[in-house]
Structure formats: structure tokens, C-alpha cells
Amino acid sequence: MKLRYSPTSPYVRKVMVTAIETGLADGIELIPTNVWKEEDDIVLLNPLGKVPTLVTGGGEVLYDSPVICEHLDTLHDGIRLFPPAGGARWIALRQQALADGILDAAVLRLLEGRRPQEERSAAWAERQKSCVERGHDALDAEADAGLLAGDVTIGWISIGCALGWLDFRFPDDHWRAGREVLAGWFEEFCKRPSMRETVPKEPV
Numbered sequence: 505m506k507l508r509y510s511p512t513s514p515y516v517r518k519v520m521v522t523a524i525e526t527g528l529a530d531g532i533e534l535i536p537t538n539v540w541k542e543e544d545d546i547v548l549l550n551p552l553g554k555v556p557t558l559v560t561g562g563g564e565v566l567y568d569s570p571v572i573c574e575h576l577d578t579l580h581d582g583i584r585l586f587p588p589a590g591g592a593r594w595i596a597l598r599q600q601a602l603a604d605g606i607l608d609a610a611v612l613r614l615l616e617g618r619r620p621q622e623e624r625s626a627a628w629a630e631r632q633k634s635c636v637e638r639g640h641d642a643l644d645a646e647a648d649a650g651l652l653a654g655d656v657t658i659g660w661i662s663i664g665c666a667l668g669w670l671d672f673r674f675p676d677d678h679w680r681a682g683r684e685v686l687a688g689w690f691e692e693f694c695k696r697p698s699m700r701e702t703v704p705k706e707p708v
């Protein structure tokens with residue numbers, strides 16, 4: 505398998521954490537890709553021009569981290585990260601959607617801040633920030649309701665990668681304040697080898 509990746513993408517991190525949790529990481533060749541550089545040609549594989557993009561062992565191209573992660577989850581014999589059916593599956597998928605949605609808003613906020621000053625919209629950035637804050641409250645409610653206990657799922661992996669990226673890109677947001685249960689869960693989750701091996705850092 506070949507993974508088009510960037511070392512700072514939280515969606516790529518989801519795939520890498522999933523690969524490590526499922527014991528598949530050694531079978532994945534990492535191909536660094538800068539989605540903003542035309543010569544990196546990501547659009548030849550993925551019309552959306554995004555990472556992560558996976559070329560499977562059979563030559564199939566898969567994109568969008570939920571799809572890639574679910575594919576990896578079919579390739580191992582351990583406990584499924586995507587619960588097969590019933591309430592547990594919907595909770596895991598909801599948590600993944602919530603965490604990915606938080607990331608989508610936070611990425612938009614980051615990119616807005618990188619536009620030339622005269623093109624920036626403070627109202628747009630504020631809208632994305634509010635979305636992230638409501639998302640944090642919803643994640644805290646998941647933790648409070650005991651829905652971050654038991655066996656690791658794709659929901660937890662997504663939440664861990666989202667919170668990790670917010671710490672990386674918006675360290676002054678202080679999302680932990682008033683959300684002690686979520687903060688405690690994240691601290692524990694970050695001790696997993698899969699999280700420790702994939703901490704985001706700027707390329708040198």
C-alpha cells in the first residue's frame with residue numbers, strides 16, 4: 505500500500521494511528537505530498553487534491569480518511585475499530601463525524617488567517633471558531649456520558665487526532681478550561697504508542 509501523506513495533516517494522522525493500532529503500518533509506504541505544489545500531482549490520484557490518499561495493495565485508490573481507515577480495519581484480525589453493527593457503530597461514526605467536522609472548521613480558520621490581510625474575513629474566522637468551541641462542548645459531553653470508555657474505536661482515534669492538531673495549531677485556545685473530563689481522557693489517550701509515534705511537527 506502507498507499513502508500520499510503530509511506530516512502535519514490531522515486526517516493523515518488518523519490513518520497512521522489506525523495503521524499502527526491494527527498492526528498494518530509496516531506495510532504502508534509513505535509518499536510525502538505537498539497538496540499546494542502542482543508538481544506533486546496529487547490530483548492525478550485524487551480529484552479533490554487532498555491527503556490522505558491511499559493506493560491499496562490491489563491498486564485501488566481510496567480517499568477521505570473515514571474510507572481509508574475503514575478499509576484498513578478490514579485487513580486485520582484484531583478488535584474492529586469500526587464496530588460492525590448496532591449502537592456502538594453509530595456512536596463511533598458520530599464521534600468520527602464530530603471530530604472531523606471540528607477539524608474541517610479549524611482548518612478553514614487556519615487558512616483564513618493565512619490569506620493576505622485585505623482578503624481576510626473576521627466574521628468567517630469567528631464562525632469557524634464558534635463551530636470548534638461547540639464541538640469541544642459536544643466532545644466533553646461524550647466523555648461525561650461515559651462514551652469514551654471501553655475498547656478503542658475510530659471515534660476515539662478521530663477525537664484524539666483532532667484535539668492533538670488543535671493543540672499544535674491553536675495552542676492559545678485553552679480548550680481544556682472547564683472541560684476536565686475530556687482533558688483527562690485526552691491525556692490518557694495520548695499515552696498510546698500510536699499517538700506518541702504520530703505527534704504532529706513542522707517538517708525541518
Ligand SMILES: N[C@@H](CCC(=O)N[C@@H](CS)C(=O)NCC(=O)O)C(=O)O
Binds near residue numbers: 513515553554568569
Ligand atoms: N475529509 C478529508 C479531508 C482531507 C483534507 O482536507 N486534507 C487537507 C490536508 S490537512 C488537504 O489535503 N487540503 C488540500 C486542499 O484542501 O486543497 C479527509 O478526512 O481525509
